Amino acid sequence: MTVIDLRSDTVTRPSAGMLAAMTSAPLGDDVYAEDPTVNQLEETVADLLGHEAGLFTVTGSLANVLGVRALAPPGTEVLCEASAHIARAELGAHAAVSGVTTRTWSAPAGQIDLEQVRALIAPDLGPYFVTTAAVSVENTHNFGGGAIQHGFDALADLLDEAELPLHLDGARLWNASVASGVPVAAYASRAAAASVCLSKGLGAPVGSVLVGSAELIREARVWRKRLGAGWRQAGVLAAAGLYALEHNVDRLAEDHANARLIAAVLADAAPGSVKPDQVETNIVVADLAATGRSVAEVVEAARAEGVLVGGVGATQLRLVTHLDASTADCRTAAQTLARLLTS
Numbered sequence: 226m227t228v229i230d231l232r233s234d235t236v237t238r239p240s241a242g243m244l245a246a247m248t249s250a251p252l253g254d255d256v257y258a259e260d261p262t263v264n265q266l267e268e269t270v271a272d273l274l275g276h277e278a279g280l281f282t283v284t285g286s287l288a289n290v291l292g293v294r295a296l297a298p299p300g301t302e303v304l305c306e307a308s309a310h311i312a313r314a315e316l317g318a319h320a321a322v323s324g325v326t327t328r329t330w331s332a333p334a335g336q337i338d339l340e341q342v343r344a345l346i347a348p349d350l351g352p353y354f355v356t357t358a359a360v361s362v363e364n365t366h367n368f369g370g371g372a373i374q375h376g377f378d379a380l381a382d383l384l385d386e387a388e389l390p391l392h393l394d395g396a397r398l399w400n401a402s403v404a405s406g407v408p409v410a411a412y413a414s415r416a417a418a419a420s421v422c423l424s425k426g427l428g429a430p431v432g433s434v435l436v437g438s439a440e441l442i443r444e445a446r447v448w449r450k451r452l453g454a455g456w457r458q459a460g461v462l463a464a465a466g467l468y469a470l471e472h473n474v475d476r477l478a479e480d481h482a483n484a485r486l487i488a489a490v491l492a493d494a495a496p497g498s499v500k501p502d503q504v505e506t507n508i509v510v511a512d513l514a515a516t517g518r519s520v521a522e523v524v525e526a527a528r529a530e531g532v533l534v535g536g537v538g539a540t541q542l543r544l545v546t547h548l549d550a551s552t553a554d555c556r557t558a559a560q561t562l563a564r565l566l567t568s
């Protein structure tokens with residue numbers, strides 16, 4: 226049985242071209258900053274995102290830990306949306322590793338809500354209350370269904386005024402950029418620290434890049450090593466990232482079209498489960514509440530038919546399109562789910 230895996234855009238395998246780039250990359254020891262391919266990736270991504278310097282990391286979670294801790298000293302707080310990856314999906318790392326707490330606002334599709342952010346910002350009032358050190362925004366928003374942050378510039382303006390740094394979790398920033406037409410640098414240059422994933426829609430097997438000022442990245446490099454995540458001939462992996470940046474950015478538009486196709490089929494089969502006009506990028510979240518089916522039941526039944534999807538939350542299914550799922554695959558997956566939801 227051929228399996229169509231739409232659990233995440235992390236499941237892609239390196240293509241033949243990407244593997245060839247990996248095996249022919251010039252290498253060195255990155256702990257000595259001597260891997261030319263890693264250096265090239267870090268410079269390329271920093272340039273693309275409008276920052277001075279970059280740091281290649283094994284995961285997006287690590288890039289976020291290093292970015293947030295550079296902006297927020299122990300005992301301070303970062304504000305973010307309640308379903309942000311840094312709050313929900315990094316296993317408490319910012320508290321466990323960096324001594325940073327979060328307070329959250331909550332908004333549909335994980336959007337920025339300026340009034341809530343404004344009300345949450347806590348200035349330094351002496352030894353009584355936790356001080357807000359930074360605000361973090363996820364663009365696109367993963368658990369928000371791949372939504373683009375439409376209030377991004379207004380928030381950046383507010384934070385400039387409040388003299389607070391912005392952290393950008395840009396795991397899927399290229400998806401936001403391709404869908405909105407806004408260059409990645411227009412988003413990322415407003416942030417003091419930004420992370421981007423190469424292992425999501427871009428299709429590299431491993432890796433993220435943190436960007437910021439030269440000073441911030443120097444410090445992040447020390448902390449990366451301190452946490453045991455310095456690496457040696459990492460150029461094998463950086464080469465995949467460079468290949469992905471060259472070949473796999475524009476094609477994200479296909480993933481977005483495939484997500485809209487899935488949304489249309491599901492909305493037809495289970496009206497109200499998905500709002501197709503709210504599917505902006507490569508993630509479809511379908512709410513099964515009105516179908517009388519449980520998430521576990523549908524996930525299992527789909528698996529039995531070779532379609533892998535994920536559950537997020539009590540009543541929600543998540544499907545993520547990517548470069549290893551063709552339009553035909555996405556149509557088949559959507560039709561299989563539609564049948565399971567209506568039979």
Ligand SMILES: *Cc1c(COP(=O)(O)O)cnc(C)c1O
Pocket residue numbers: 283284285286287289310311363365366367394396397422424425433
């Ligand atoms: C995937 C993801 C990350 C990083 O995940 P890793 O698995 O640690 O690479 C960070 N933020 C968001 C929004 C993500 O979707």
